Amino acid sequence: MDLPLFRHNRRDRSVAFKEYRSEGGFEALKRAITGMTPAEVQQTVIDSGLRGRGGAGFPTGKKWSFVPRDLPGPRWIICNCDEMEPGTYKDRVLLEHNPYSLIEGMTLACYALGVRHGFIFIRKGYEQAAENLARAIDEAKKEGFLGERILGSEHSIDIDLHLSAGRYICGEETALINALEGKRPNPRQKPPFPAVKGLWAGPTVVNNVETLANIPGIVVRGAAWFKGLSMNPEGAGSKLFCVSGSVKDRACVELPIGIPLADIIDGPCGGMRLGKRFKACIPGGASTQFLTAEHLKVPMDYDPVAKAGSRLGSGGIIVFDQDHCLVEATLNLITFFARESCGWCTPCREGLPYVKEILARIEAGYGKEDDIDILREHIKYLNYSFCALAPGAMAPLDGLLRHFEDEVREHIVKKKCPLKK
């Protein structure tokens, strides 16, 4: 099987520049600069059907097309590598093995959109990845793939690495832009969207690492090839899935998008751990609803997972077994979100600690019948917060009450956690 993202990976180290180059690396950039107009590159990306791999799944080409063509002044591309969603570690694995695809993809994106200067916003904890990227930028510059007059053409493109202080909210694109400008990472009011008014008030595209790393493959092999990678007729490309929880082998693997959930768990992950049965999983990072055993056949692509009542998200799958208390698991996630709220809007700042307090009480055996109603109110009204953090935080809670309300009620009735001895 063709693995465009992981095909350069070495077992236990990062791929070297020479190796990447000899395996066809930077050919896409060469082809674009020498034989394609920026508009053609953009059209190829639109045709490929590539959707944003950060979690929302917004079509990348469409996002690019929102950038006004004729606006004077600088425009920017930012690579979002603030990967902080619990259960998600695909970008780290990708960058620790191969920083070059990102650099090449990002340079192509800069070329397509007429951007002179791109930024990689990387989370503080990703030291190895940052080191790799810094090295890759240097090498690419030395070889003429980046910097002044790329490959002898009149195009000059620079990429800077920004090691952030690291907060979950920095993954929200407008908060990321504020952080990059040196401000508090509070999200901005939309509209105007970043594509029109973003970094330093210039048009700005913010893309995920995996999204950008897919672009060299699309440019060099074409949109049709990319679409053909999918196992799902409507899907396009491959997807990195990072699995954790009760599976035998917790791994980050590249698989065709649209692969059924069960095939991920039973295939590369080697099935459930000994004596454990699949109870539920979070399919795409902490801000997605639970999928249960009845969803095991769901193709892991954006639309089918949405139809199943959840989201493909970032592809960070957390698997729970029959001995896991999902109230406790949800409490754990909500604790994370409550801590990571930026504190800007009331529902998120005050509502999440409220939910956390209720879940903690239910888990400890002090839950009340009314608590479920209060939780439902929060699931509904936290949607009206300033950005997507609070609605995302409510997704696992929503899943909990949708699929496991009996388990929650059991906690309240028995006045203890039924899964604890």
Next chain:
Amino acid sequence: MPKLIIDDIPVEVPPGTSVLEAARSVGITIPHFCYHPALAIAAACRLCAVKLLDGPVKGIQMSCSLPAQDGMVVSTTDPDALKMRSLVIEWLMLNHPHDCPVCDEGGECLLQDFTIAGGHSRRRYVGKKRTFQNQYLGERIHHEMNRCIECYRCVRFYQEYAGGTDFGVTGSAGRVYFGRFAEGALESPFSGNLVDICPTGVFTDKTGRFRARYWDYEFAPAVCQHCSVGCNTSPQNFQRELIKIVARRNDQVNGWFICDRGRFDKEYLNSPQRPRDPEIGGAPGEYRLALEAAANRISEFCLQNGAASLAFVGSGRLSLEGCLVLAELARVVGAPFCYFTESAAAQGSLAAVRLLNEQNAARVRDIEKAECIALFELDLMEEGAMLSLAIRKASLAGAQVFRVGGAREGEKHPLPFRYQEVATVDEVPFEGGSKGVVICGAGGKSPELLSYLASSGAKLVMLQPGPNAFGAALVSLERKGATLSDLVESGQIKAVVCFEADLPPWLLERVEVLACADWKRGGLTEKASVLLPTTTWVESNGTSINYEGRAQRFLRSRPAGLPLKGLDPKYYSSETEAVALHPPRVHRNYIPGGAEREAWRVMADLMLELGGEPVNEPLTGRWGKLRDLDPEGEGVRIYDLVSAQDLS
């Protein structure tokens, strides 16, 4: 013009108006905390939720950040919107300490009002409340962080609107903290506005805490008398004591805010040192007797020396009414009168009034929308601090600001905007001048210099040396007033009668003071043989004209007399028995220390004593049009009443 329907009421508003403001325009108040008309939209508190039933957007939306569009059908009372709003209140109340009885904001608290209005009355949350350490923020503002509802109004005002840098927001999630990096007095000269702008009791006025509740205060529209900008204020009095001063909105003058000087410099109004009883030869006496004594001294002096050797002296501290009656009084006696004591200062003020007209006198809007602003040799933060906020607005919108002549000696506060230093005003690129503004102080400038500045074609701000110095200069031109130093140096004048005037020591040495009427003590009141106490602006009705020629009416907000707090025991113990009773049992039919009168009334009474006509209405002739000036309006520019050219 978008047309929409809010709660069945059709509304048409200019494009760009938010739904919240559109609702406000038809009298519907949508609850809000973070929204403030003067600040950028934050959409942080989420209290202004409404439900859109039909139109381009549907469902629950925040009305503060939603521009009104054609075809919107908005419901502010939809159960869904009500539920959202009650939840927001519940969320904010999770951590609020509910300490209203010991909070100075109680009774004027937006959070209190909207909590009651929202119907949140039962606590469901059983967790602990978060608590913070408060900071010492100086002697004027008290910090109580536990009450905070994180509306971000304070930091948006302090940093974005006022350009302060020493106060901000730290922390995240439930630990968002509004304060300084380290404890210490707030540095911004506009810090007092945090008290007004905070929707709850995080920032309260330390100088007037725990004295009275909102409903106890005596209020009236007032005009600040500290400089010639003429900001609109509301003094809050309790039992004849001024407790607090808060800003009053006037978009043509000060917007929503005032400076710290206007808010906190108020001790002199309650001061026990203020002259309260008339004095004849240093001994307290009755008003009637003091008036007679003053009239006798004036008559005797005129008989011996001739009226021309006596001068009636006022100042830019007098109201317009005072200025006009002073001229009348001088006419009755046949003596000269003046509002300016030194000729250098007088020349500048008079020249500024002559130069300004309806076209070239800059309004605050002109400053805010200017493209090029020159500050000419002045300490703006001292002479008209509020204008710096208008300049900041212009500067943020891209205007170039130039400072001519560098910083003045003893400047206390940095200017809250970016500027370039230039050596002369010729270096300022006004380019036609229509969007340019020159800002200078009028006092002490030569008429030639002021005319030269005016010739740039830019709009003009010429700050006057007193709250009503513009008015005084106008009356001086109209009624042919003199300047005291000229009269004294020519040897013509031997004695003065002063009304709220300030004489420099060298002038004071050279004249006899027959009588003096003032509300503060100084060299003049020491020297005067008769002292007649006058009321301050808090106890007076009057009109003052600010630097741009805007006449504004201020009203009395408390009766004259000593504050009840700290009242001398002599007023509540018996005059015959030495026993002080508690509670006071001695009843009087007058207010202790209440013999002060407005300066123009003292003048009018003196005029009557001296054989003149009674004055019941000081605003006569061309000034009569100012009689029905609305004290709560925006004021009127006087240029259509009087053009300075026809006075000169």
